Amino acid sequence: MAKVVQITAENFETEVAQASETRAVAVLFSSAEYPDCAPYSQLLGQLSTSMDFTLGVVSCDERENMQLIQAFRVRSVPEVHIVEKGQIADVIQGVLPEADLKKRLEKFFVSDEARFQAALEDAIAQKNFDQALPMLDEALAKTPDDKKLQLLWAKASLGMGDTEKAKSVLAKFTEADDQYREAKSLLELLDFHAEAAKKDVQGKEAIVYHEACKLACAEDFESALQAFLNLYVESPEWNDGAAKKAMLTLFGVLGPKHELTWKYRAKLNTMMFI
Numbered sequence: 001m002a003k004v005v006q007i008t009a010e011n012f013e014t015e016v017a018q019a020s021e022t023r024a025v026a027v028l029f030s031s032a033e034y035p036d037c038a039p040y041s042q043l044l045g046q047l048s049t050s051m052d053f054t055l056g057v058v059s060c061d062e063r064e065n066m067q068l069i070q071a072f073r074v075r076s077v078p079e080v081h082i083v084e085k086g087q088i089a090d091v092i093q094g095v096l097p098e099a100d101l102k103k104r105l106e107k108f109f110v111s112d113e114a115r116f117q118a119a120l121e122d123a124i125a126q127k128n129f130d131q132a133l134p135m136l137d138e139a140l141a142k143t144p145d146d147k148k149l150q151l152l153w154a155k156a157s158l159g160m161g162d163t164e165k166a167k168s169v170l171a172k173f174t175e176a177d178d179q180y181r182e183a184k185s186l187l188e189l190l191d192f193h194a195e196a197a198k199k200d201v202q203g204k205e206a207i208v209y210h211e212a213c214k215l216a217c218a219e220d221f222e223s224a225l226q227a228f229l230n231l232y233v234e235s236p237e238w239n240d241g242a243a244k245k246a247m248l249t250l251f252g253v254l255g256p257k258h259e260l261t262w263k264y265r266a267k268l269n270t271m272m273f274i
Contacts, residue, residue, distance in 0.1 A: 002049045007056040009067055016056050017086050024084040024108040026053060029074045031060040036095050040078045043098060051102075053109040082108050120152050129159035151179045154186060161197040163190055185219070188253045192216040192246070205231060205238045209246070216250060225250055225264040233271055244268065 005015050007027060016025050028044055030037035041057060048055040058065050060077055072081055072088070080092040082105075092104055110118075116139070123132040136153045143149065150169050157166040167190055173183035186193065195213040212227035225247060232243035247268055251261045 002052045002054065004045050004048060004055045004057060007058045007068070008062075008065060012068060015054070016083055019054060020083040021085055024053065024082055024089065025056055026105065026109075027056040027058060027072070027081045027083055029058045029060055029069065029072065029077050029079045029081070031077045033061065034077050037078045040095050043101070044080070047102060047105060051105060051109045051114075053105070084108060117148060117152070120149075124152060124155050124159065127159060129156045132156040133160065147173070147177050147179050151183055151186075154183070158186065158190075158193040159197055161194060163194045166190070166193075185253070188249075189216055191249070205235050209239070209242060212243075212246065216246070221250060221254060222260055225260060229264060229267055229271070232268070236271075244272075 005011070007015060016027060019025050026044065026048070028041060030041050032038070044055050047053075058068055060069055060074070076093060078095060081088050082090040082092075089108065090104065092101065096104065116135075120132050120135060120139075123129075123135070132152070133156045136149060136156060139149050140146065140153060150172075154166040154169045157163075157169075167187065170183045170187040170190075173180050177183070192213040195210055196217045198210060201207050201210045208227060208231045212224050212231065215221075215224035215227060228243045228246045228250075231238065232241075232247070236244070247264060251265060254261045
C-alpha cells in the first residue's frame with residue numbers, strides 16, 4: 001500500500017531494508033535549503049499514490065541522518081535511491097521531468113490496477129477473448145465508468161464477433177475521453193473487425209477478403225487497400241462488390257486528404273473504367 005514515511009536511522013531497518021524484500025522502496029534524500037526539493041517531494045508523493053509504492057524521505061538537514069547519507073553516498077539533493085531486496089537497484093540524481101521520472105520508477109513499481117489491465121491487454125492481444133470478458137465484466141461491475149476497461153471490453157466483444165454489443169459501448173465515447181480516437185477508429189472499422197473474428201473461412205475470394213480485413217483492423221491500411229484492390233481486379237462482382245465497398249469505407253476512415261485515399265482512389269477509378 002502506498003505511503004510516505006520519514007526515514008531515520010531508527011526505522012530504516014523496518015521501513016526500508018525489510019520492506020524492500022517484498023517490494024522495492026523509493027528513498028528520497030532532500031533538504032529544505034534547496035528550493036527544488038519541496039516540489040519534487042510533492043511530485044514523488046503523488047506518484048507513490050498513483051503507482052502504489054512506499055516513499056521514504058530522509059531529511060539531509062538532520063544531523064542524526066548523517067550516517068544514512070554517508071551510507072547511500074548521497075552527492076546532491078534531491079536524490080532518489082530505489083532499494084530492492086536490501087540493495088540499491090537504481091539512483092535518480094537531480095530533478096527529472098515527471099514523464100521521465102515516472103518511466104524510471106515504472107521499472108520497479110506497477111500498481112495492482114496496472115497489472116490487471118496489462119493482463120487483460122495481453123489476453124486480448126493473444127486472442128483469449130473468452131478469458132478476458134469475464135474478468136472485464138467483474139471489473140466493470142465495480143467501476144462501470146472506467147473508459148479504459150470499456151474500450152478493452154469492446155475489443156474483447158469484437159474478438160468474440162459480438163459487434164452489436166461492442167458498438168453500443170464504443171458509440172458512448174466522446175471527444176473529451178482520452179480513448180476517443182481509438183474508440184472512433186474501432187467504430188468505423190466495426191465491419192472489418194466482425195469479418196476478422198470469423199473462423200474457418202472458406203473460398204479463395206473469402207480468404208483474401210478476410211486477410212485484408214485483418215490488415216485493416218491492424219491499421220496497416222496500405223496493405224489492406226492493396227489487398228482489396230487486388231480482389232476487386234480479380235473478382236469485381238464477388239459478394240456484391242464487397243472489395244470496392246471496403247475500399248470506400250477505408251477512404252472514409254482515412255479522410256479525403258490522406259495520401260493513401262488519393263493514391264488508391266485513383267487506382268480504383270483506373271480499374272473501374274478500363
